[in-house]
Amino acid sequence: MAEALRIGIAGLGTVGASVVRVLSEKASELTRQCGRQLVVTAVSARDRARNRGVDVAAAKWFDDPVDLAKSADIDVFVELIGGDEGPARACVKVALEAGKHVVTANKALLAKHGVSLAEIAEKKGVLLNYEAAVAGGIPIIKTMREAMAGNSVTRVFGILNGTCNYILTRMEAEGLSFEDCLKDAQRLGYAEADPTFDIEGNDTAHKLSILTSLAFGCKISADDIYMEGISNISQADIRAAGELGYRIKLLGVAQQTESGIEQRVHPTMVPTASVIAQVHGVTNAVAVETDILGELLLSGPGAGGNATASAVIGDIADIAKSRPGFQHGPVFGRPAKELKPYKRAKMRAHEGGYFIRLTVHDRVGVFAAVAKRMADNDISLESIVQHAVGTEEDATKTVILVTHETTEAAVRKAVDGITKDGHLTDKPQVIRIERAG
């Protein structure tokens, strides 16, 4: 049997502890699958004394993860520290430069420095594996990088943040407040250290930027992503969506258009009957549309210790099965030096249907004024409904419009016009509708 693969793990939080536990519990099965043992020989974390419920006594302890990254005691460096700079970036770079294979779950790091790190890995002939960085346990990286060779992708989209999907699912099913659902997501270990990264869309954006590069062969460009989070989604939106045959999901979407690549993260109305609308709770889903395969949808657990550990261990097993001298495939599907510059499509040119919820004064001419602004901007309406809210003395009405396919520019102009007309009593709500099978 080949020599054991020596693994160094930096970061022993929820995911790190799960990786150690599963590697130990599944040791003999993994040895059979990989043809060699997978042994954790070294670890590093902030607090040596903390009880993590796993036994790392046999592994060499490093206070500094950078020392672990270049240690002669390891063949693979597993980075589970997190963060796009600081120790995570330093130790991944050092490990690659020292000729170690690297496995990381760090989407923020890859979104910012993925291409330069891939260049080092490719120059050194080592693997930089990152399955756990996108959609938790779903093997979407392997699928796009390996199984879909030769396909030209036209659109990739998905539910990429378990915390947001968990919150939206419970708000809809149980009528709970946003805050209560977020607290539960944090308690269950789904949320990022700073949960604003989840709810404001940054986490989805980091993951989407990686998928965009794989899909379109371009450099990663997370700063070019249009981003809106879910913190202003109310029960009124969720109820109205349901009445109209839609469900609200936070989607990340990357799409090839005539003017460039659209990358956007925002709350989205998807038809209730679509497959992606059935993805509930912490579950993630990624849909890829291509010329050869057609449409593929993978769904599975997107956050949590075990799901993420499953992806990390799959990456380690791939390294264990690789052989010295074997020419590893490029990190982002094409050689990092050959990735095209990212060409951003303007958000104002986005085409699609829109849901618009307006809270208006109940007085003569309001409906006509709203309809006129729509017509003036060439927006064709699929439906328009009005609900009464408020008391008799302080009467307001909710007007809900669903448009046929139009442009972002037209909708923004129409909504600005309606706002200027002075009929609104509250901020208008605009939610994009996404085509989904």
Ligand code: HSE
């Ligand atoms: N906070 C992330 C989520 C964890 O909720 O999906 C996985 O990246």
